[in-house]
Structures are given as C-alpha cells and as structure tokens.
Amino acid sequence: MGINFQNVDFKYAKKASKKQLDNINLSIDAQNEFIFIVGHTGSGKSTLVQHMNALLFPTSGKIKIFDLNVVRKKKTPLKPIRKHVGLVFQFPEYQVFETTVLDDIMFGPKNFGQTKEQARSQALEAAKLIGISDDLLERSPFTLSGGQMRKVAIAGILAVNPDILILDEPTVGLDPKTKDELMQLLVDIQQKTNKTIIMISHDMNIVSAFAKRILVMHQGKLVFDGHKDDLFASHELLDLYNLDLPTSASLAIQLKKAGLINYDKLPLTKEELLELILKEGSYE
Amino acid sequence: MNDNIVFGQYIYKNSFIHKLDPRIKLFVLLILMIGTFLVPADNFILLSIALMIPLIAVIFSKISIFKYLKSLKQIVFVIFLSFIFQLFGNEGGKVYNIPINFSYANLILAVLLIVIFFLFRKYLPFKMLIFIGLVVLIIYLLRFPLIGDPFKETSIHIYEKGLIHGTFLIERILIIILASTTLTLTTKPTDLTNALEWYLAPLEKIKIKTSIFAMMISIALRFIPTLFNETNKILKAQASRGVDFNEGKFIEQIKQIVSLLVPMFVISIKRAEDLADAMEARCYVPGEKRTKLVKMKCKVTDYLVMLFILTLFILLILIRCGVIYAL
Numbered sequence: 001m002g003i004n005f006q007n008v009d010f011k012y013a014k015k016a017s018k019k020q021l022d023n024i025n026l027s028i029d030a031q032n033e034f035i036f037i038v039g040h041t042g043s044g045k046s047t048l049v050q051h052m053n054a055l056l057f058p059t060s061g062k063i064k065i066f067d068l069n070v071v072r073k074k075k076t077p078l079k080p081i082r083k084h085v086g087l088v089f090q091f092p093e094y095q096v097f098e099t100t101v102l103d104d105i106m107f108g109p110k111n112f113g114q115t116k117e118q119a120r121s122q123a124l125e126a127a128k129l130i131g132i133s134d135d136l137l138e139r140s141p142f143t144l145s146g147g148q149m150r151k152v153a154i155a156g157i158l159a160v161n162p163d164i165l166i167l168d169e170p171t172v173g174l175d176p177k178t179k180d181e182l183m184q185l186l187v188d189i190q191q192k193t194n195k196t197i198i199m200i201s202h203d204m205n206i207v208s209a210f211a212k213r214i215l216v217m218h219q220g221k222l223v224f225d226g227h228k229d230d231l232f233a234s235h236e237l238l239d240l241y242n243l244d245l246p247t248s249a250s251l252a253i254q255l256k257k258a259g260l261i262n263y264d265k266l267p268l269t270k271e272e273l274l275e276l277i278l279k280e281g282s283y284e
Numbered sequence: 285m286n287d288n289i290v291f292g293q294y295i296y297k298n299s300f301i302h303k304l305d306p307r308i309k310l311f312v313l314l315i316l317m318i319g320t321f322l323v324p325a326d327n328f329i330l331l332s333i334a335l336m337i338p339l340i341a342v343i344f345s346k347i348s349i350f351k352y353l354k355s356l357k358q359i360v361f362v363i364f365l366s367f368i369f370q371l372f373g374n375e376g377g378k379v380y381n382i383p384i385n386f387s388y389a390n391l392i393l394a395v396l397l398i399v400i401f402f403l404f405r406k407y408l409p410f411k412m413l414i415f416i417g418l419v420v421l422i423i424y425l426l427r428f429p430l431i432g433d434p435f436k437e438t439s440i441h442i443y444e445k446g447l448i449h450g451t452f453l454i455e456r457i458l459i460i461i462l463a464s465t466t467l468t469l470t471t472k473p474t475d476l477t478n479a480l481e482w483y484l485a486p487l488e489k490i491k492i493k494t495s496i497f498a499m500m501i502s503i504a505l506r507f508i509p510t511l512f513n514e515t516n517k518i519l520k521a522q523a524s525r526g527v528d529f530n531e532g533k534f535i536e537q538i539k540q541i542v543s544l545l546v547p548m549f550v551i552s553i554k555r556a557e558d559l560a561d562a563m564e565a566r567c568y569v570p571g572e573k574r575t576k577l578v579k580m581k582c583k584v585t586d587y588l589v590m591l592f593i594l595t596l597f598i599l600l601i602l603i604r605c606g607v608i609y610a611l
Contacts, residue, residue, distance in 0.1 A: 055520045079526060087524040094514075095521040097546035107543065111526025142550070156525060 001067070002030035002164055002196060003052055003085070008061035010047060010220075020047045021058070022220040030066070030163050033196040034187075036207045039217035040242055045200045046090075048217065049166050052198070053087040054078045066163070083112050086162030090169050092153030093146065101144070101152050102127070102137040108160040119159070126159035129189050131181075147178040151185075158189070165189075166198045171206065179203075183210065208232060208246040208268035216241055232268055248273040294472050301345040302470045305586045306479035312337070312593050313467050319597055320459050322604055326448050330600065331455050337593070338462035345470050355465045356458075360412040363457055370450035377444030384426045386436040394422045473505040478580060493571040503559070511552065518547045 003026070010021035021044050028035065037045045050056040051063055057072040064070070066084045089095065098104035102123055109119035127137060130151050136144065141152050154170065170186070171179040183206055190197045201207050207214065207228070214231050216224035218241045224231055231237060232249060245253070248270050255261045261280045267273040296302070301309075316337060323330045342352055401418055408414055423440070467476075481498035488494055527540045602608045 050520070053524050055523060078523075079528065082524055082526060089517065089521045089524075092521065094547050094551055095518060095525070095543075097543050097550075108525040111528075160526065 001027065002033075002065070003028040004062075004064040005051075006062040006064075008051065008058045008063055010051065010056060011059050014059075019059075019220050020044050021051070024048065024061070024222050026215070026222060026225065028164070028198065029196060031194050031196055033198075034190055034210060034212040035196070035198045035215060036211040036213075037198065037200045037215045037217060038202070038204075038207060038243060043217040044220040045217050046168060047220075048222075049087060049168060049198065049200065052085050052164075052166060054081040055087070079112060083160060084162055085164045085166060086157040086160055088154050088157050088165070088167040088170060090172065091150075092156075092170075093149035095156070096141045096149060096153055099140060100138050101132065101141050104141055104152060105155045105159050108156050112160055122161060123155070123159045126155040126161075129158060129185075129192070130155045131185055147174050147182070150174070151182070162195070164196045164198065168200045169202065170199065171201070171203065179206075204244045204246045205248075208249065216243070228268065229265070232266060252276065293469065295347050295351065295469050297346040297470075299344055299346040299470070300585070301341050301466065303585075304470075304589060305580055305582050306471050306475040307482055307580060308582065308586045308590055309467050309471055310476070310479045310483070311590065313463050315593050315597050316463050317460055319600055320456050322600055324604060326452055328452070328455075330603070331452065331459075333596070335455060335459050335462075337596075338459055338466055341466045341470075342462060345466060347469055351469060352462065352465055356461060357410070357412065359457070359461060360416070363454055364412075364416050366453055366457070367450040370453050371442060371446040374446035374449050375443050377448075380442045380444070380447075382423065382427070382440045382442065384423070384438050384440060385428070386426070386438075388435075390426055390428075393425065397422060474502050475578075475580075477502040477505070478576070478578075482580065495574065496570050499570075507555070510555070511548070514551050515544070515548060518544055518551075 005024045005026040008021055008024040009019055011019055037048065039045050047056060051058060051070065052065065054065070054070050057070060062069070065081050068081050068084075069076070070081060096104050098107060102120070105123035105126055106116075106119040109122045110116070114122065124137075132148070132151055132155060136148065141149060144152065150170070154167070157165065167186070171182055174182065186197060186199075187210060189195070211228045214224065214226065214228050215222060216231065216237075223241060224237060231243075232245060237243075238245065244250075246268055249266050249268055252261065252263065252267050252273050255277075256263065261276050263276055267276055316334065320331065320334050323334060342349070397418060401415065405411055477498045480501070481494055484494040484497070522540070522543050525543075527543055529537065529540055599608070
C-alpha cells in the first residue's frame with residue numbers, strides 16, 4: 001500500500017472554523033497509478049498533497065505512507081517518508097540554487113544519504129529520463145529557459161527515485177509546445193518505471209487525455225474519486241464543482257446538437273473526436 | 285499561521301484613535317517616550333499619569349485587549365529579567381529576608397514541579413507567566429522545611445529600593461510597549477511612512493530626497509508578508525528534497541541554508557525588477573514631485589490631543605527643573 005488517508009481533517013489554526021481538509025478517506029497504490037487532482041482554487045488540493053509529503057500534519061485522522069505514520073513528533077524521522085514520496089511544487093524552478101545543473105539535480109539524493117558517485121549516477125539517469133541534454137549539465141541553471149529550468153527541478157526530485165511522484169501543476173506557465181512535451185515525458189516516465197504519478201492540474205485537456213483516475217476536491221472535501229468517463233459524463237457533477245469539459249468534449253456536444261455527429265460515449269480527446277468525425281464522413 | 289506577529293499588524297476599527305492624524309500619533313509616541321524617561325526616579329504618581337495615556341488609547345482603539353497582551357507576551361521574559369536585575373542590583377531602604385531551607389524533600393518537590401510544568405507545557409496558555417509564577421511559588425515553598433532537617437539554611441535579601449526600582453522599570457517598559465503597539469495596530473504602514481516623510485521634509489532643503497526613502501520604506505514594509513510566504517514555500521520545496529535544517533554537520537547545515545538563501549535572492553531580485561517596471565509604466569520618476577492620494581489634514585481633535593500632551597509634557601519639565609514642587 002502506498003498512501004492511505006483515514007478520516008483526515010486539517011486546520012491551519014486550532015481554533016479556525018474553516019477546515020482546509022474535511023474527512024478525507026483515500027488510498028493510493030504504490031505502482032501504476034496516474035491520478036489527477038482537480039478542483040477550484042482554495043479547494044485544498046495543495047494542502048492534500050503536502051500531507052502526502054509530511055510537510056503538513058493532520059489535525060485529526062491517520063495518514064500512513066508506506067506503512068510509516070505521518071505524525072508531528074520531534075523524534076519521528078520524516079526523511080524516509082519524503083524519500084518514498086517526491087513532491088514537485090508549483091513553479092519548481094525557484095528551488096534551483098546550485099552552480100551547475102548536475103549539482104542541483106544531485107542535491108536531493110545527497111541529502112537522502114547517497115554517496116557522491118551514487119548521487120551522480122542517479123542524477124544522470126534522472127536527467128536522461130526527463131530529457132535534459134548532456135551539454136546542459138555543466139551550465140549554470142540560471143542561464144536556462146523557463147521550461148528547461150522546470151525540467152531540471154523535476155529531475156532534482158526524480159533523482160531521489162521516489163516510489164510516488166507528485167507534481168503540483170507542472171505545466172502552468174509553459175508554452176503549449178513545451179507543455180505537451182513535458183506531459184509526454186511524464187507519461188513515458190510512468191510507463192517506463194511504473195511509478196505512481198499524482199498530478200494537480202486545472203487544464204482539463206491534459207486531465208482528460210492522461211488520467212486513469214481523477215480526484216475532485218471541493219471546499220476541503222474529496223467529492224469524487226473514480227474514472228474520468230464517470231466524471232465527464234455527469235453534467236451535474238461538473239456544474240456542481242465548477243469544472244470545465246475538455247475542448248474536444250464541448251466541441252463534440254456542439255456538433256451533436258447541430259446533428260453532424262452522433263455518439264454514445266462522449267469523446268474526451270482530440271483523437272477520439274477525430275475518429276468520430278471521420279466515421280461520420282464515411283457514411284456519405 | 286502568522287498570528288503571533290502582532291507588531292506591525294494593522295487592524296481596522298472605526299475608532300477615534302484610528303482616525304487621529306498619523307503625524308500626531310507619532311508625535312505623541314515620541315513625547316511619551318521622552319516623558320517616561322524624564323519622570324524623576326521612583327515618582328510613581330507621575331509615571332502612572334503617563335501610563336494612563338496609552339491605557340486610554342488602548343481602550344478607545346476598540347481593539348481586543350488580547351491583541352495587546354499578545355505583543356506583551358513576547359517580552360514578558362525580558363521584563364522579568366530586568367526586574368530581577370533591578371531587584372538584586374539595588375541596596376538601600378528596608379530589608380526583607382526570605383528564608384530558604386534546602387532539604388531533600390524540598391528539592392525533590394521543586395524538581396517535580398518543574399518537570400510537571402515541562403510535561404504539560406504544550407497544553408498551557410501564558411506559558412511564560414505560569415513559569416514565572418512557578419519560580420516564585422518554589423521560592424516561597426522553600427521557606428518551610430517539609431520533611432527532614434534542612435542541610436543548608438540561607439536566605440535571600442531583598443531591599444525595598446530594589447523592589448521599587450524594579451516595579452518602576454516594569455511600568456516604564458509597559459508604557460513604551462503599549463504606546464508603540466497602539467500606534468502600529470491603529471495606523472496603516474503607509475500612513476506611518478507618510479507621517480515620517482512629513483517630519484523629514486525639511487531635509488529636502490539640503491537636497492536629500494526624503495520622498496525616495498519614504499517610498500523605499502513603504503515598499504519594504506509591503507513586501508515583508510510576500511517574502512515571508514515565499515520563504516515558506518522554498519523551505520517546503522527544499523524539505524521535500526531532503527533538507528533538514530536541524531540535522532547534519534555544521535558544514536552541511538551551512539550548505540542547507542544556502543539552498544534557502546540563493547532562491548530567496550533570486551526571487552527578491554526578480555520581484556524588484558518586475559516592480560520597477562510596473563512603477564515606471566505608471567510614470568514614477570524617483571525624486572520628482574508627486575501629488576498625494578490622501579492628504580493628511582489635522583482636525584480639531586488632533587490639535588486638542590496635541591495640546592493635551594504638550595501641556596502634560598511642559599508640566600513634567602517644570603517639575604523636573606524644580607519650578608513646581610507639587611507631588
């Protein structure tokens with residue numbers, strides 16, 4: 001078992017009336033999951049993933065991560081938990097600080113007690129996985145472009161070789177091409193390594209294309225946990241939690257209204273929509 | 285999260301104190317500070333009159349008394365320490381003897397009390413006050429030899445003068461902290477810098493651009509919470525990369541602090557650049573004459589407050605110089 005939440009509540013202050021997390025029950029496997037967390041701003045997505053990394057601690061309830069209890073006690077070592085679950089923050093390029101790219105990627109593994117050689121080989125492997133070319137490795141990270149810097153930052157977490165990788169909006173602020181490239185890389189990494197990847201995203205096009213499982217957060221509560229088809233098929237759910245449809249799906253709905261295509265199952269990706277349109281075309 | 289930082293935290297209330305001109309408030313604070321130190325030593329009546337001023341302001345400000353207590357909480361230890369120094373550093377007047385008997389039972393009881401305190405410390409409000417009370421209680425308990433004969437008998441001498449000096453000092457500190465907390469709780473930082481700018485305006489005559497400094501101060505104040513949040517974010521990001529600021533050898537710890545400092549510098553410089561661009565886009569030219577959005581204007585109440593404070597201050601100076609022998 002990877003991550004297990006049992007009746008988890010969280011408040012920022014003891015007396016605060018608002019719960020940031022409200023009775024969360026959740027379990028996530030250590031392998032082969034591709035989970036997206038969606039929800040409005042302030043719905044508790046970031047708070048949730050910070051619990052998975054032992055950066056915040058539940059006010060009540062139990063969290064187990066690889067059979068390690070997440071509790072705020074002075075003697076509880078948190079590093080083993082963080083070794084299992086790697087968290088990439090929003091705009092991770094700000095955490096970069098070393099003089100060369102390679103050194104920065106090596107920083108994580110070294111902190112988790114690897115020798116220099118081990119750290120180096122893990123860093124090189126991570127750089128290769130995320131597609132950082134060799135000529136960049138000796139450059140100063142501050143001379144790189146935004147997209148490259150983000151890759152360096154993600155590589156810094158990958159190099160630790162966590163079992164579960166969590167990314168908080170990894171594609172925000174990137175241009176469309178880099179966005180697609182980064183998403184494709186992450187999918188490849190997931191398939192190659194079988195790691196569980198958890199991702200927060202607002203971009204429904206990405207969510208619908210890659211998610212195997214979707215978690216919807218709303219006002220601190222986990223209101224949906226299931227397959228993407230179930231979520232996007234239900235207009236009530238989407239309306240209730242202010243979620244958009246992916247572009248292809250809303251286009252398909254318009255086309256159906258106009259009587260141009262017909263379908264039983266809502267197409268969620270560009271490819272599915274294209275297939276439908278082509279099928280429609282072949283009738284004539 | 286940052287509820288404990290009361291100093292420099294403005295709380296909006298519709299009160300007479302809030303509406304006072306910031307220049308007047310700054311002036312009153314200054315006069316009050318000078319005044320408390322001009323009060324002749326151990327003249328409690330005069331100092332109590334001085335204490336009345338911030339107390340009245342606290343009551344009129346409509347802000348919960350707990351906010352003020354919180355700001356006092358942070359310096360309870362300092363107050364206590366300076367009281368102790370005054371208490372034992374002065375000789376003269378009546379002597380009070382506090383007998384102290386060291387017996388085993390007494391010592392065990394004392395240690396037990398302290399251990400209990402530290403065990404339950406987490407659940408207690410006003411930790412520092414309770415701790416100070418505990419120390420006093422232990423000293424008091426040491427009076428009585430409980431079980432067995434004391435192996436050492438001694439006593440603490442406290443002189444009347446020390447007691448008076450100590451209390452006097454506490455009152456002085458109280459006045460200054462209360463007054464400055466009232467100022468920061470009831471005045472927006474921007475208003476404060478505007479007031480400061482007004483007081484420094486004469487320096488413009490000798491070609492010192494005070495408006496630039498005022499702008500710098502208000503920008504610095506405005507960015508404290510922002511940078512605080514950014515620091516928190518970076519701390520967390522590095523923590524998930526295995527940084528633990530509490531462990532490792534000294535060299536490693538330095539390295540880990542660097543992992544916080546470099547990103548903070550990068551972020552600050554980036555923010556400064558963005559801000560400079562945004563300011564220039566709004567046609568800000570350093571040192572150029574600017575019109576004010578809010579013009580500071582003294583009302584009748586402002587003049588009355590100033591008159592009141594000045595009268596008290598002049599009376600104090602006259603007493604100090606020996607012109608008036610009252611009190």
